[in-house]
Amino acid sequence: MNYWAHFSHEADVGIRGIGASPREAFEQAAVALAAIVTDPRRIRPLEEVPITCSAPDHELLLVDWLNALIYEMATRKMLFARFEVCLTGGCLKAKAWGEKVDVVRHEPAVEPKGACYTELRVKQDTTGAWIAQCVVDV
């Protein structure tokens, strides 16, 4: 039921998380973010990093969540592949697990610059699954 995908955007990358609930969709969107850089299966969950953010609605919160991850990736020189998200109203508390970038093992393709509001959606589809998506500038 829970999975991630990339969707087409000419210059940048569309990321999409699909889950049974908004928080699971957020977790999968984070995996999709990681997959911009490398195959998430190559990332070992060795180190835990806590993340907290808040926003007036779920769509802005998705962008904040992804940008918080991008910040941690950039400043810690880490990649993350496992996530545990808790959503309470407009607040997000999460744990992200990952490891330092290893250029040989991860072969990182490109670095995400920031998540933006293009194609930004957090909504339920007709099957009842939750979709969390946006475009990430790379």
Next chain:
Amino acid sequence: MDLHRFDRLSETEWRVDAFDGMRVPGVIFATEELIRQMDQKVFDQLINVACLPGIVQGSYAMPDAHWGYGFPIGGVAAFDPDLGGVVSAGGVGFDISCGVRSLRTGLRAEDVQAMKTRLANVLFRRIPAGVGSTGRVHLDTYDLDAMLCGGAQWAVERGYGVKQDLERIEERGCMKGAKPMVVSDHAKNRQRDEMGTLGSGNHYLEVQSVVKVFDAEAASVLGIQEGEVVISIHCGSRGLGHQIGTDFLKDMAIAAVDSGIDLPDRELACAPIHSEIGERYLGAMRGAINCALANRQILTHLLRQAMEEVFPNAELTLIYDVSHNTCKVEEHGVDGRSMRLYVHRKGATRAFGPGHPDLPEALRTIGQPVLIGGTMGTASYILVGTKESEQHSFSSSCHGAGRQMSRHQALKNWQGRQVVDDLGKRGILVRSPSYRGVAEEAPGAYKDVSAVVEAADRAGLSRKVARLEPVITIKG
């Protein structure tokens, strides 16, 4: 793109008159072939920008325009603060002041051919590139703030380059009006270890051969000849610029609602120029411009050190340094009067024509160099600005080839190893830490840069001077 709304004014100018909330017309500069290839989103975004308060004369798109966020990439728009004009973080982009600089080497192509593999390996070793790379210059808070205020001038004062470099950089290497205090700690933290790094994606350092000169007089002024080697660097403001984009995109989206600005699209997050947040953004953005200029200056220093290892007698002289993603205050003539406007160029290059007072004296006869990066398998171009582009597009031209397919599709079409091998067979050496990254940047993923440049030339936006072809490409 559906063309039924456009009036074709010339071979390369397409105009849609204002309708439904647009304050000015939309204009795309492109050949028919190029405009038909453009995504319909370029039209939507062109129209949306035309609705913004205080926009003057037109909402423009360059021949390489493609779908961006808010503004199309390749979008140009100027705003009058006295008419409630706005400044838009989306109209500048995340990679603030991403740009290109090109340097003469004084070497002939055959000199480099003889040492090509060694030079490629030395450059790859010495130029920090790719995800997770760390620069050799680490800044504390004091130095960071000084760099944000001083740009390339700051870098030269610290021994990264020579004073003569500054003459050949927009703003003489230092954007005035930067305010480090409005740059977030997050942005500064992202930059501490990234000075003098190339980045990744479409960023590169490329050794190029001048294969064709179109304008002998301009080439002579720039000091380039057929058969000579030039080296170009394409990168921007790194983590600092990206974070400033992130910070202000959110702040402006919220502030736009508070200001009563009716945004046709949330991505067009903007604020009145003379608002607290507008002025904060301008202060931060100018700091990011300086960061990009300093970054390219430090990379030039590293390049010169690398070249010394292989060609100890080569002297690298800066031809020019252009920036793509900026908002700059400029004087422009509109309906016969001079106006001070805030000109947004997102994925577009400033292209001042001959005689412009902001150009260094040595270049005033020919106009500002416009450096257009292509792909590692095709070509790049040097052009110069024209007088006509002042009337057409607030002295703006294109910035590159523009992608024609997503990274996702490129990965389906190409294997990175195969791309490297194929280019190697053509004599082009590619060095990158990631084959996947190379596949995503495969030449076929981009539009035909020659067609884009030709359109810019025919539209009068800038004039062709020389064509450069890749010999060595370092990618992140």
